Amino acid sequence: MNWVLCFGVVFAVVFGSSEGSQIRCKFPGHPKNGYLRGDWINRSEGETLRVECYEGFKLKGPSEAVCKNGEWTTALGKCEVVMCQPPKTGRLSISDPPSCLTGSSPYGTLCRMSCPPGYPDQAGLFCSKDGQWEGRDVVCKDRQPPDLKCPSKDQVITHQSDPGKATAKVSFPTPSYTDNSEAHGGKLSFSATLDGKPVSVKKEHELSITPRRFDYHEVKYIVTDEAGNEAKCYFLYRIQDKEAPKITSCPSNIALTTKKGENMIRVSWKEPTVTDNSGKDVSVFCDRVNYSQFPVGTHLVRYHVSDRSNNKAFCEFHITVKLPCIDHPDFPITSVNPGIVLPDPANACSYPASDLTKCDDAVSPFVPNLVWKQICRKTCKAC
Ligand SMILES: *[C@@H]1O[C@H](CO)[C@@H](O)[C@H](O)[C@H]1NC(C)=O
Numbered sequence: 001m002n003w004v005l006c007f008g009v010v011f012a013v014v015f016g017s018s019e020g021s022q023i024r025c026k027f028p029g030h031p032k033n034g035y036l037r038g039d040w041i042n043r044s045e046g047e048t049l050r051v052e053c054y055e056g057f058k059l060k061g062p063s064e065a066v067c068k069n070g071e072w073t074t075a076l077g078k079c080e081v082v083m084c085q086p087p088k089t090g091r092l093s094i095s096d097p098p099s100c101l102t103g104s105s106p107y108g109t110l111c112r113m114s115c116p117p118g119y120p121d122q123a124g125l126f127c128s129k130d131g132q133w134e135g136r137d138v139v140c141k142d143r144q145p146p147d148l149k150c151p152s153k154d155q156v157i158t159h160q161s162d163p164g165k166a167t168a169k170v171s172f173p174t175p176s177y178t179d180n181s182e183a184h185g186g187k188l189s190f191s192a193t194l195d196g197k198p199v200s201v202k203k204e205h206e207l208s209i210t211p212r213r214f215d216y217h218e219v220k221y222i223v224t225d226e227a228g229n230e231a232k233c234y235f236l237y238r239i240q241d242k243e244a245p246k247i248t249s250c251p252s253n254i255a256l257t258t259k260k261g262e263n264m265i266r267v268s269w270k271e272p273t274v275t276d277n278s279g280k281d282v283s284v285f286c287d288r289v290n291y292s293q294f295p296v297g298t299h300l301v302r303y304h305v306s307d308r309s310n311n312k313a314f315c316e317f318h319i320t321v322k323l324p325c326i327d328h329p330d331f332p333i334t335s336v337n338p339g340i341v342l343p344d345p346a347n348a349c350s351y352p353a354s355d356l357t358k359c360d361d362a363v364s365p366f367v368p369n370l371v372w373k374q375i376c377r378k379t380c381k382a383c
């Protein structure tokens with residue numbers, strides 16, 4: 001009996017359901033992305049078939065069906081791929097393929113994550129079998145400093161001091177800068193310093209004279225992005241002083257007469273008054289020594305004035321030293337021989353001009369007194 005039953009089953013397997021006593025259920029087909037468990041070959045009455053899904057697939061619908069009276073109790077469910085919902089990523093994260101961030105992605109999707117230019121990071125996300133993302137999102141940290149354009153790197157800008165002033169009014173060039181972060185809503189902050197102190201670039205600035213060749217005013221521009229990346233540039237101002245000092249009072253010429261019997265005299269004068277636009281001390285040099293002895297003759301006195309920028313000014317005057325008028329031996333003449341040669345006018349500086357009254361005393365036994373007096377006056381005027 002057992003053998004017969006057994007044979008019948010074998011017969012039925014080999015020759016199909018049309019023969020044999022048992023009714024079989026129809027083969028439901030192999031599930032996609034999964035497999036069948038149970039006797040899907042014999043599919044005999046009471047047999048249970050179970051669907052199992054491969055990794056990364058999830059069953060939708062019934063997992064089991066029982067063969068009853070030649071019919072499955074239910075249609076088996078289907079294995080659907082597990083989906084990952086868009087990952088929560090940073091604001092600046094970029095995915096490849098882009099669809100990773102726009103919709104759900106099937107199991108096994110690999111998303112290469114990157115950042116915009118200037119934010120160097122790379123990472124990857126993988127849609128795992130349980131619908132969760134594995135891996136790491138990028139951290140988009142801006143590491144690119146802003147691009148700041150200076151008038152020209154290390155440039156020296158030269159201005160001349162304003163007339164009569166120790167400064168020059170200067171307008172700084174308008175800074176020009178951009179940054180990668182601006183495309184993503186990033187804000188930049190700009191600041192400027194002049195000689196290390198914060199200044200506004202919109203205002204005019206009065207820069208003082210820089211007298212020596214390597215003295216400069218330094219202007220620095222600084223742009224910072226929100227990530228703290230900084231771009232700096234600096235340039236230099238040289239303020240030249242080309243204005244010479246002004247000598248407002250130069251001593252006038254001096255004429256002096258030595259004392260009787262001396263051929264030198266001490267001469268002193270007042271120092272000239274000097275002003276300079278720089279407002280700084282100027283150097284004053286005189287090529288003659290004040291209150292020193294000057295011999296008979298004419299002497300040029302020259303003041304050399306120069307400011308710290310080596311602008312020069314000069315001032316000159318003359319000192320004339322004369323011998324005093326001496327009493328001419330021929331005046332007053334009280335006695336003279338006939339045929340006397342009258343005093344030579346060129347040499348007849350007999351009296352100081354102020355002292356011509358002495359001619360009133362001039363008497364000559366040979367020339368009428370009145371004429372003699374006139375000769376005396378005329379001759380002595382040369383003094
Ligand atoms: C199918 O049925 C035959 C006879 O009843 C049995 O010997 C065989 O083992 C069955 N096949 C499976 C896969 O169970």
Ligand SMILES: *[C@@H]1O[C@H](CO)[C@@H](O)[C@H](O)[C@H]1NC(C)=O
Nearest residue numbers: 267268269270271272290291
């Ligand atoms: C020269 O000396 C006199 C007398 O000492 C003084 O009053 C005068 O200021 C001096 N002038 C200069 C140029 O130093």
